[in-house]
Amino acid sequence: MDGGREQVARILDGTHVFTYVPNIGDARSLIVDPARITHREVSPEFRRMSGVDDNLIRLSIGLEDTADLIADLEQAIRRAY
Template identity: 95%
Template sequence: MNAYLQLLGVETLAVHLRQQVASATAIAEFLQTIPHVRAVHYSGLALAGDGHAALQSASQNELVRRDFPRGVGGVLSFEVDGGREQVARILDGTHVFAYVPNIGDARSLIVDPARITHREVSPQFRRMSGVGDNLIRLSIGLEDTADLIADLEQAIHGAY
């Protein structure tokens, strides 16, 4: 039964990946317009071609365009104003995103890496690697992009 289910998933993998990349790109672009979002970390912005990847180096953008012409995947992160309190409010405020430390699911997931995936790392080393208390990671699933954006918008707005 497991092999059968795996084969069913593989048959539609390309369609899933296209949807996840398109949604992740749209969400990254949207997050750049939110006042309380300090930075968006998603190399796929280089493929958008609309100047949103200005924070990345030109060589990074060229590598993305050359090596990932169909997109970089459905995982991105962003930093918000404030710290753990604001991050907790955003996480608690989402309704479509599930709070699960995983990636690559058909459902969209949200997590605060400083408290989950990097909790055993000292604060000094977390900061050195860019994982601050104000970082949120998203793994984009197959839900409607507009629903995901609306969920993030209302959660971020409610946190401030």
């Protein structure tokens, strides 16, 4: 995402269909910011080398309707910027 941690936080907080949890294998669509969740104990330098910047958002798509997921992301991104 363009911007930084503030925009990422707004997007994460702004979604309604996606669930903010780091587990994998759920039937629900999930959204997380790996730099703060799954890679929080990795050094910033190694995260950057691995492509896990503060503005990265990871989506895991579940069984919800595609149009609902897209609309949810679009409204959250609009509100973040």
